[in-house]
Amino acid sequence: MTTMTTAVDGEVARGVRAVLREKRLDDAEDDFRWRSEPDLSRYDAARPLSMDYEEFLALYREELLYPSQYRRSLGIEDETGKHIGNVMYYNIDAVHHETELGITIGEPDYWSKGYGTEASRLLIERLLRDLGFKRVYLKTLEWNQRARRSFAKAGFTECGRAYRSGNSFILMEIRREWLDLTEVEEAELATPVV
Template identity: 30%
Template structure:
């Protein structure tokens, strides 16, 4: 898959690579990041496994993981991915997203999603972008709806968590004909952050 670098005013998304490991691991240390994510990083070994899994999936063209760099500091502040990439079906999922808690409720997530959606719809010409999250993760659900995504429904007992429990997964999507209004919505949010 081609090299993708996505740059905004606040963040730059670079393809995940082994050279990013130390910054990636440092950003992943706050334990509250992992409350609702299926794969968790609680140790250096977990971070190595997480990164290796992402790089393997990228080689197989199933996933395209990024590190999120804060433009002002040059520091890695999180990670996000294109997942379940299906060019034949003109679809993919944006997921495996996490940020250092100091960046929660800032422009970071909005700009990351703007950049990812813009590339998927305008460069790759895809027709459907999906988001999935734990039914109990109210913060993530609210953030996805805030983007302008449509809630499609619930997949019951869809995924086993590391503690052995099964999660219900909420599914959302944005279609290509909805992108212009979503793009304007995100542009407006980002403009408000600049004031």
């Protein structure tokens, strides 16, 4: 039996489990909740948000209306259409064709089930194969073993270390010329729809 899959609104890429789609205003509540959560913020060595929801929503609306040329976020949905996190690229360097990747699966019930690795792969594929980037890099806290494992599975390789404000970070990268040399299985890769 063949299963028909209908593209979700604003769909950018689809994997076996995860779908990447454009951000929208009704993500604001989830994003506010996740960014206010101290347990989640510590994975980014960041402080939880201190502004109230009204202020957050005003800024959120503004960013959707006038997106920055230096950063872009996409929502991650599961197979049922539930918004479970976000993946983003920022510090876009149009001269060197490089960008930094970030990801949060905001719902802890969805951790270690493969969604994060697939979402990262989908974005890497899009950035390196479709959008002309030559290198995608990231930094992750040294103690964040789950993230390090997930990024390694997605094809990233460690390329250095950094220390900032008492935190030790691992730097990782993936380059376009390596794409076919990684263990990423073609069958699991993104099928871009736009």
